[in-house]
Amino acid sequence: MTDQKASGELRVAIAGLGSIGTKIATALDQGIEGLSLTAVAVRDPAKHQAFIDSLRRPPTILPLDQLGEAADIVVECAPSSQLRAIVEPAVKRGRAAVVVSVGGLLDNFDLVDLARANGGRILVPTGALIGLDAVNAAAIGTIHSVKMVTRKPIDGLKGAPFIVQNNIDIDNLREPLKLFEGSAREAAKGFPANVNVAVALSLAGIGPDRTQIQVWADPTVTRNVHRIEVEADSARFSMGIENIPSENPKTGLITALSVIALLRKQRATLCVGT
Ligand SMILES: NC(=O)C1=CN([C@@H]2O[C@H](COP(=O)(O)OP(=O)(O)OC[C@H]3O[C@@H](n4cnc5c(N)ncnc54)[C@H](O)[C@@H]3O)[C@@H](O)[C@H]2O)C=CC1
Ligand SMILES: O=C([O-])CC(=O)C(=O)O
Structure with a gap:
């Protein structure tokens, strides 16, 4: 060494x-x-x-x-x-x-x-995200809003504290279910192994209390899907990524x-x- x-x-x-x-x-x-x-x-x-x-x-x-x-x-x-x-x-x-x-x-x-x-x-x-370079750059100016929607297959969400504490049955879902809508900070508490991306996005931009996220359990998708809309004084941009899960279904390759x-x-x- x-x-x-x-x-x-x-x-x-x-x-x-x-x-x-x-x-x-x-x-x-x-x-x-x-x-x-x-x-x-x-x-x-x-x-x-x-x-x-x-x-x-x-x-x-x-x-x-x-x-x-x-x-x-x-x-x-x-x-x-x-x-x-x-x-x-x-x-x-x-x-x-x-x-x-x-x-x-x-x-x-x-x-x-x-x-x-x-x-x-x-x-x-x-x-597992995209575009934090653009969010960093926009944050040098003024970002008005950051909104994110995450959809994951059932296996990518199983065991999340939010689901367990609220006794939500996601195993038998036949259509998408919105589990959560709120700040990145609250989402990280309820889904600590599922939405690190929302926290990274928030730290690059307007912080964990102002960054908004929806989390969906979606039996119709096979990938971890994240869509983001940013509204800033320098630009408006939309970003999306569809991650192939790794051997850990919660984690994109x-x-x-x-x-x-x-x-x-x-x-x-x-x-x-x-
Ligand atoms: N920032 C991002 O975009 C993303 C972050 N993550 C996060 O990354 C982290 C790792 O994810 P994966 O590799 O998929 O998890 P994993 O479960 O496959 O691997 C974690 C490893 O840590 C080991 N470990 C547990 N306690 C330990 C200890 N005390 N000392 C040493 N090793 C210990 C486990 O034995 C396991 O091998 C997780 O917290 C996950 O939520 C996952 C996906 C995206
Ligand atoms: O892999 C992904 O799509 C995202 C993920 O698990 C996380 O943010 O923790």
């Missing part, structure tokens, strides 16, 4: 080797300019040993709170309940933390202050690719898009 640092490579650690984490680990192992995978944190090492051993340069397995010692960039891709345990020690050491469970950031927003005080950074990738694209930009000579 010391050698890699001396060679000028950015060292990357991954917390959570699930649907997103394994794809990022594989991409890093196959080679991303100027970056190397040095460490991972997993809940059950035995379950992941074969995958780790299959990598050309197997990373060290470390506890969550030690990832920041072994890496310059710590990528969080675990359940949002683990967000603080991953991000806090990393930013305290002045590291960059890439956060995919961005919904969990709303209840832990002091981490941004902690990062600022210690020279750390928190990077939120576009993830493009999410891991978005993180890989973000990592590539850290040392790329040519960077396109903001």
